[in-house]
Amino acid sequence: MDSRRSLRILATALGTAGLLISGCSSGSSTSAPPSASATSPAPSVPTGLKSYYAQQLKWRGCGVEGFQCTTMIAPLDYKKPDGGDIKLAVARKKATGPGKRIGSLLVNPGGPGGSAVEYLQSYAAVGYPAQVRARYDMVAVDPRGVARSEPVVCLTGPQMDAYTQVDQTPDDAREVTTLNNSFKQFAGGCEERSGEVLPHVSTVETARDMDMLRALLGDEKLHYVGASYGTFLGATYAELFPARVGRLVLDGAMDPSLDAVELNREQTAGFETAFQAFAADCVEKKDCPLGTASTADAATRMKRFFADLDARPIATGDSRRLTESLGTTGVIAAMYDESAWPQLREALSAAQGGDGSGLLALSDSYYERRPNGTYANLMFANAAVNCLDLPPAFAGTKAVTRAVPGFEKASPVFGEAFAWAALNCADWPVPPTGTPHRIEAKGASPIVVVGTTRDPATPYKWAQSLAGQLDSGTLLTYQGDGHTAYGRGSDCIDTAINTYLLEGTPPTKGKKCS
Template sequence: MTNRLLAAGTAALLIAALVGACSTSQESPAKTGTDARKAPTAALQSFYSQTPDWAGCGEGFECAKVKVPLDYAKPSGEQIEISAIRLPATGERMGSLFINPGGPGASGIQYARAAPFLFSDDLRARFDIVGFDPRGVGESAPVTCMTSHQLDAYVGLDGSPDTPAEIAAQENGSKSFAAACQAKSGSLLPFVGTANAARDMDVLRGVVGDSGLTYLGKSYGTYLGALYADLFPKRVRALVLDGAVDPAVSSFSANKVQAQGFEVALKAFTEDCLRASGCPFTSRTVDGAMAEVSGLLQKADEHPLRNDLGDGRVIGEAWTVLGIVTPLYDHQQWPRLRAALGQAFKGDGSDLLRMADILVDRRPDGVYSNQTESNMAINCVDHPYPKGTATYEKAAVDAAKAAPHFGSFVMWGSFPCSFWPVKAAGGDAADSVKPLKAEGAPPILVVGTVRDPATPYEWAKGLASELSSGVLLGYDGDGHTAYRTGSACVDTAVDDYLIALRVPKNDMVCPEAG
């Protein structure tokens, strides 16, 4: 989803961010097959048949750049490069497992760096783990818009404006964001949509020699995977879509439902906190604890929290919300949220600010990745968004009624799309919201977590029912996405499907991890 709150792959990247690069290399894995290297059209043959220069890039990983057309309608025209990384299989290799952590805007390269933690030994034995930065993201023809100082100001905008001046600030900030992207990346913007990213992934599939795509995508990565299957149903081997996005839900409806998902997660956190030692709430009821969070946000809006990081940022309501949201993605981070809230109730928002920086991918030196910019650029051409300040103001009020802590923030976060300067080239953006069916594809496994804060369970149900071969696997747990978050039931089902193509029973629900 497009907003300042979310980079939907964050749960996984909380782990990936801890993983650095070293300096060893490993022998290239052999390619398999030749049929997969044939292009679907003669005009694209040279892209599918290219042989990238894979080179060691630390910790046994290999990196390469793969050429793709900027505009698939004009394959002989301008080209861009997609940066890819792979970790060779440790055992009897059967192909490549392509991965995407979400966003849009999250780096598939950084995600792959955490492969030893994020994927089972069984998967790593049988597959090369292949990550890539989608076009517009990270190291792949990145969208650039604002300076880090400008992004600090944009991210810190009041996400629940309740005065004409605050609404005007939202409008000016959103217009400035869109204009900055046009000024610095205007020629790229029409081509960064997910349909082109799916086409790029098919080129990558052909380049590594796989006859069919094996893929595990999380959050937004489920949209990338579903769109791939819709475009190339006969080139699917096995797709796992974990933490599913439902493409049949309109932008504003998705924002509202997503905000409600964060409310559910916050309530689950407070219930857990009240049973734990060191819980900072003075109230001993869930409703009372939720009211204390409301009071903290109001306090930060009126009198910013103290910032001991020495970077001069004002910790108002926006940064406070971001700091609360971040650990809601991963229930293993709830103890950290308890501690940060304890400090915030005393007036110190520094720990919340540190967690907010993880979500927006802001480094300690103040420099941002292009995650926020690419997130906006991709979503604004992928989906239709309403126009007009009054429209967003009304939608934000409605969302706040359904999700008091997060509704307004999620809704206003899409506001730059109201002023977006381009449409997707080639008509790839949806003129209307519609499901993806992927007719003719083999079984596709859709995974949903019952109390997922960012991609509510109903979206997984929706996507599984819309795909002609969708199979739903539920997880009765907390946090964003399910695979490798603690459920042996989920992990076994996913591994069996990806390796042996054994499909679990539709609508099976794994119990909460003990």
Template sequence: MKVLRRVVTASVVLAGLTLSGCSAPAPSSPGASQSSAPGAGGQGATSGASSSTDAASAAPVLQPLPAAIPAELQHYYAQTLSWAGCDSGFQCATMKVPLDYAHPADGDISLSVVRRPATGQGFKRLGSLLVNPGGPGGSAVDYAEYAASSYPSPVRASYDIVGVDPRGVARSSPISCLTDKQMDAYTATDTTPQTQAQIDALVAADKSFAQSCAQRSGKLLSHVSTVDSARDMDVLRGLLGDAKLNYLGKSYGTFLGATYAGLFPTRVGNMVLDGAIDPTLGPLPLNSEQAGGFETAFGAFANDCAHRSGCPLGGTQAQAGAKIDELFTAWNTHPLSTGTSRPLDEALGMTGVIAAMYDQGQWPQLRLALTQAERGDGSGLLALSDQYYERDPSGHYSNLMYANAAVNCLDLPAAASDPQQVEQQLAMYQKASPHFGTSLAWSGLTCAYWPVKPTGEAHTIPAHGAGPILVVGTTRDPATPYAWAQALAGQLDSGVLLSYDGDGHTAYARGSDCVDTAVNLYLLSGRVPAKGTVCK
């Protein structure tokens, strides 16, 4: 789930700018033994368990689509993919899907697809494995190319690794919003306003963002929902020649995969949902519980830091919390020099800290960045923030944040409709996350000014008729709290939960032999782990 700091948290990580959205750790930071059940994963997981149960009982059910392919869509399933060599050993193609599934005669859009054929080294080919890293807004093409070199070799030997950038993302008819300079200003907007003038500036920034997306992206904004992308995946399944869809989704990719299972349950093959989102939650509990997830992750980081010499936050977890609040406040009034024309203010600094929560492998980089910041140098934290927003050294942004907002604002209503409602919600966020809650609460305003009305709502996904679906949850996941994985596995008729008692966002192919062994066995044979399996 990629939580991007100033863009929505709604449909899933909503991640994913908390940013809202979720995605798996970037390819630059990829990504055991069994024990008894873990301790529920901290604040985010604990609060999420009860609210998820309540939400599930009240949420409508996502109903499957008719099994037969409608006549007006037959020609999409009958198109031929023209594969061509690309990117050093991969094959690329372009596919067509309707802009509007309700009115397919209104025109098509193009989606970019990549695959690497199964290596076949000692294993029988099992078909295609479609992968998605999350976001919404993460490039599945980029992630497939990463997965094809980093996933365990038995999986790569047995499956063609396939990625399709979802509609509106990267190479697939991308959503466009701001210029790069405008995005620089937007990401630095104060998200902890204390005066009316600061609130007005934040609202103006959100309104301008929304208006720019409407001007630059037009009617596409109405047709980039998760349901649309799930239907696109079924077209691709047919074009790949697979009777059932084999799929591995991370973070927001779990919501996309679960949505596919709800719409096409009888076409589900082996499906892994890692770093799960609970579709029964509305935008407010999603955002506040995600805030709790980041608080839990920061606590784990602070505890680790406190046990290392030279920790810039102090020698105890309590000292670390007080120190990070002190730093955020200082950067808000006195931004740090970064050696560039962009000073590090509280908004960018907090994003840098949040970015490092996704992967404990980045904790050393965060410790160094905080040490530099103590000396007045904000360059390390700015680099982490830029990585989070996918801003390259030339100053160019990918369209991650634009697609993130566009999908989230279609999938769920706004978490707050105006500043007054945010102020009413602040106590809830601050309780869930004393250090990040205020900023994440104000981030819930983005969809309030969106030019397109939401088409989705919170719902339950039972996926009646699907085979076993493996849901993976990490106990101290910052972006998708563990309770969400528990909730998704519980509402899926055939859901099976695999728990990882650890840190970081998502678990598969990130260093746990226990997790990898269990997921590999399922992907290769369909055998799920024993009930209650917990990896360390």
């Protein structure tokens, strides 16, 4: 296997990921929409935004054959639309035919912080089924603060290297202080380098941007496929603009009713479920680096391996050694897609022999670290959005200490690290603007919610919950492993979603696929 290719594939999958290991939940909630009735049609142009909705998009070639790009101007602050602008990067690939064009299909890979434009150009516009691409213009906008849309920046490359190596399972007061200070430095760097945009990267604001783009594309309703955090973005759009909902697919769904502690703890349990599936597969193989006795024994060996890294980091062939934090991140990265399990087995075997390069490569793919030591802004935007969308999980280190046993119950393998990682919003420089709440989107057209039973980042129960909250939600279940389901090999799932996107007919109630 070409490891470089597999890492590129994995990085694409991680674009849809919830990034809890950095201290952020995989999704978040926002404040409720304005007080207008949710069932009343929204005005054609929201108050004070006429000039924005009337702008002319100037499309141009953008270096990738068949794609056009443009820049959309949005108000930095929707509450003060005359107080400055933000520039948002948009890309599209027009419908190829045959068949009558349905409209535009916006896509978002999640994160928050994943580049929708990159996802469109590298996967969606070539990897989505041909019949869908034939009848939709495939469109993406990088959310505000992400990638090409005035990206949030927090740390330099060397600072980020140091941040990713800080011990997230502190053993004493000194290590607790070091971890807490690392979160403060991260937050301070965001304020120093991106203070102007930082208060205005909420999910509500991004959903409003999507409605403006819908109008500028000439579509009466929004057709949309969102993965992971992208499901929360899509649900928020439906809440704000129920009358403008077209065909919405929410794959790997978030539960907007949960607070930050619940989201982090339940995601921790999701990664434990995924690890158990990996371990069960591993112990059946003679070369399993976690032994062949049982999944329980494999979990014990995994914890011992992390403890050994904590005591003695190992060489990687790089200036960085493989620490417990980097090793844990590498393992977590492979949980998103079962196709990465062979790579993880190989990396664990090599690490047991003193070579940590394989796990370091997995960790780097997760953090979007480039070969030259710089980082994409994925992790910066992830924190900025999550810390704005919800009140912090923990106010300080004492609260984390009290919560650790509950997280360890959710995941004996990852619980302690995930509990401490959820401290990162405690000293965020911008107060949160959102609160957890149910999203019903009364009056919206049918919305398809997709859940995978052993999804690590967005547990299946979240999809069940969101489908139940949405007034027009329909749950489509994939009984399997990995994060999200559409386009990952299930003909049953793909057929159901394609039928919905092309004909507007949602799956039958309770439909399950494997």
